[in-house]
Amino acid sequence: MVTALDDDYGEYEGLRKVIKVLVKRAGGREFYPAQSTVLDGLNDPWS
Amino acid sequence: MMLASLTQRLISGLITADLKGLTTLDLKLPCTHDFFDLSKGLPDTFCNRLWHLSIGITDATGENGDRHYTGHATKERDNDDHYPASSLQKKYPNFVYSNGVFSFIGRCPNLLTLELSGTHYLDGSALVLPELLKTLTIRRIRFDASYLSTLLWQVSVVYLDDVELTTGVWNDVWKVLLDSPSLTYL
Numbered sequence: 544m545v546t547a548l549d550d551d552y553g554e555y556e557g558l559r560k561v562i563k564v565l566v567k568r569a570g571g572r573e574f575y576p577a578q579s580t581v582l583d584g585l586n587d588p589w590s
Numbered sequence: 591m592m593l594a595s596l597t598q599r600l601i602s603g604l605i606t607a608d609l610k611g612l613t614t615l616d617l618k619l620p621c622t623h624d625f626f627d628l629s630k631g632l633p634d635t636f637c638n639r640l641w642h643l644s645i646g647i648t649d650a651t652g653e654n655g656d657r658h659y660t661g662h663a664t665k666e667r668d669n670d671d672h673y674p675a676s677s678l679q680k681k682y683p684n685f686v687y688s689n690g691v692f693s694f695i696g697r698c699p700n701l702l703t704l705e706l707s708g709t710h711y712l713d714g715s716a717l718v719l720p721e722l723l724k725t726l727t728i729r730r731i732r733f734d735a736s737y738l739s740t741l742l743w744q745v746s747v748v749y750l751d752d753v754e755l756t757t758g759v760w761n762d763v764w765k766v767l768l769d770s771p772s773l774t775y776l
Contacts, residue, residue: 546754557764561776564768 593678597624601631613639618646622712623682625690629697642703645691647684650709651676656730684710692716706731711754719744732756739766747775 548554597619619625625645650656652675675683691712695704701720706712708730715734719726719741726741729751733741735758742748743766755763767773 545750545760546752548760552759552761554760554764557761557768561764561767561773565774565776568774 593620593624594627597627598631601628604632604636609636610639612636614642615640616644618648620647620649621678621682621687622647622684622690622708623687625694626687629690629694632697634697637697638700640698640701643695643698643701644703644705644707645694646707647691647709649676649678649684652679652710654710655679656709679710684708685713688712688714689716692718695720703727707751714738714741717741725749727751728753734758735760735762739763742767742773743770744772746772748773750776 548558600619617628619628652673655673655675688708691706691708695701695706696718699720699722701723703725704719704723705727706717706729707727710730712731714728714731715737717731721744723745725747726745727749730753732754733756735755738753738755739762742763767776
């Protein structure tokens with residue numbers, strides 16, 4: 544969990560891109576919020 | 591006074607006990623200032639052996655002590671303005687003496703894992719990571735976005751909990767991590 548992500552700066556989108564890279568690097572095809580500790584406790588930005 | 595004595599006893603115990611195989615240390619002390627004494631008191635041979643280090647602070651009294659301390663926190667605020675600081679925090683505020691923690695970490699050059707958990711937010715500007723570090727867990731620490739990016743660039747696994755930026759935005763951090771060759775978990 545980080546304090547706090549701001550939609551105005553595209554911070555959710557930026558994080559989403561990083562996680563995509565990590566999942567791809569791990570050989571996965573999909574990614575979910577649970578694969579990042581950063582999102583714990585925040586509103587779901589994925590919806 | 592009693593706490594200073596406790597820290598000294600702890601140091602003596604760590605030095606005198608036969609701990610030649612000790613590579614993992616999980617240590618929580620009342621305040622950040624205590625780590626100055628620890629850093630001064632432990633010999634290089636002890637610090638050089640450590641591969642895994644977990645450091646925590648226990649005194650969360652007073653304003654901005656810890657999100658979970660009072661149970662009244664919201665997403666935006668700790669809501670602990672009216673909770674009095676301990677006599678220890680009045681004398682040695684955790685934020686002011688953050689460097690105590692970082693000086694001890696600096697004494698441990700062979701760490702592979704570092705877990706660092708503050709109560710009052712610590713000033714992370716003096717945190718220098720050991721060269722071999724792979725896994726970093728940080729909680730209740732404030733960073734400049736560009737400095738945090740530099741730190742995270744060198745590790746493979748990162749756990750962030752209640753970490754704040756003093757300048758910059760998180761997107762500055764994400765943009766750097768996007769190109770990190772070593773990162774595998776965030």
